[in-house]
Structures are given as structure tokens and as C-alpha cells.
Amino acid sequence: MQIKPSANIRQNYNEIAELCRATGEPIFLTKNGEGDLVVMDIDTFTRREKMLKLREELLAVEEDRLAGRTGYTPDELERYLDGIIAGA
Template identity: 75%
Template structure:
């Protein structure tokens, strides 16, 4: 976990940006010793958002299944997952 004081973003923007891009991990910025902001590479952010969207969709499907609602065929599921994977 990369933790830096908030002043580091002003003083070392390029270093922090490079770190985010190289590691794919966020950098946590603190202010007065307390967590304040998180900075991350835009590609890592987009991947994270897509993963969260997929998890929400899978949770909704699982909730439907638990409620007894009919699902889809394996072919429909395969086609759907191929589309989701292609987006990532």
C-alpha cells in the first residue's frame, strides 16, 4: 500500500503518477496524518469500475435465482460473459 502526505502530490506529481501507472495500485494521500484522498491511474480506475459493475450484475442474477426466477440458458450466459470479458 502506497501512502504519501498530501503535499507529495504538489511536490512530486510525476513521481506519483508514474508509481500509479507502473504498479496499477492506488496511492493514498494523507492530510495531517489522516486519510484524505486516493489517487490512481485512469486505466486501473476504469478496470475497477467495470469489475464493480460486473459484480453488481452477478449479484442481481444470484438474487433472482435465489428468489426462484428463471435464469438464462448456458448459451445465453456464454454469449453475455464473452461480451463482458471483451469490454475489460
């Protein structure tokens, strides 16, 4: 984890951007010694967003399972989709 003063981004934008890309880690910026912002490259941000979405979906499936709600087996899903396609 990198921590930098917020003035550093104004003075050394290219250095901060390269550090983000090279490490794939967010950089924490401080203002007056307190946490202020987090900066990361777009690839890292996109990857984290996809991971969060997948975790949300997995939690929803697990909640359904624990509540006794059932889903479909792959074979059931295939038959269902085949029926829809045949009816179209």
C-alpha cells in the same frame, strides 16, 4: 499499498503519476496524518469500475436465482431472438 502526504502530490506529481502507472495500485494521500484522498491511474480506475459493475450484475443474477426467478437457456434465447428478427 503506498501512503504519501498530500503535499507530495503538489511537489512530485510526475513521480506519483508514474508510481500509479507502474504499480497499478492506488496511492493513499494523507493530510495532517489522516487519510484524505486516493489517487490512481485511469487504466486502474476503469478496470476497477468494470469489475464493480460485473459484480453488481452477478449479484443481481444470484438474487434472482435464490428468489426462484428463472432466466432463459441459450437455446430459448436464440429462439426468442430468431422470432423477433423474423417478425421485423
